[in-house]
C-alpha cells in the first residue's frame with residue numbers, strides 16, 4: 001500500500017499502544033498502526049469506534065473521583081448534546097459549561113452526578129446508582145482516569 005501523504009513510501013503495519021485522541025490518559029492497547037517508511041505519516045486503525053466510546057463512557061461513570069475537563073466534555077459529546085443543550089438542561093449559562101470543559105473551574109459534584117445518571121440512561125448497565133453511592137461518596141481521587149482498553153472478540157474491554 002502506497003502512502004497517501006507523500007506517494008513515495010510504503011506503509012508498514014504494527015500493533016502499538018496508542019493514546020485515545022479525546023482522552024490522552026486512556027490507552028488503546030495493541031491497535032494496528034500503519035506507518036509510512038518514507039515520511040513517517042501514520043494512521044491508527046480503530047475498530048468499532050462506537051463500542052470503544054461506550055466502554056470508555058461506562059468506565060468513566062464508575063470513576064472514583066470528579067471528572068477532568070476533557071472527561072466531562074467527552075461524556076457530554078457521548079450524550080450527543082451540544083454545550084448549549086446541556087446548559088439548557090442543567091439550567092445554567094452556556095459559559096458555565098464552557099468553564100467546566102476548558103478546566104477553568106470544575107463542574108460541581110451535583111452536576112458530575114447528573115451527568116453520570118444521563119450516561120447510565122444512555123448505556124444501561126445492570127447496576128443501580130445506589131450501588132455506586134458508597135464508592136462515589138468521597139470523590140477523593142483526582143486527576144485523569146488512567147485506563148487501558150483492548151479490542152477483543154467480544155468488543156472493547158478494559159485491560160489489566
Ligand SMILES: [Zn+2]
Pocket residue numbers: 003004005006007008009036037038039040041
Ligand atoms: Zn509517506
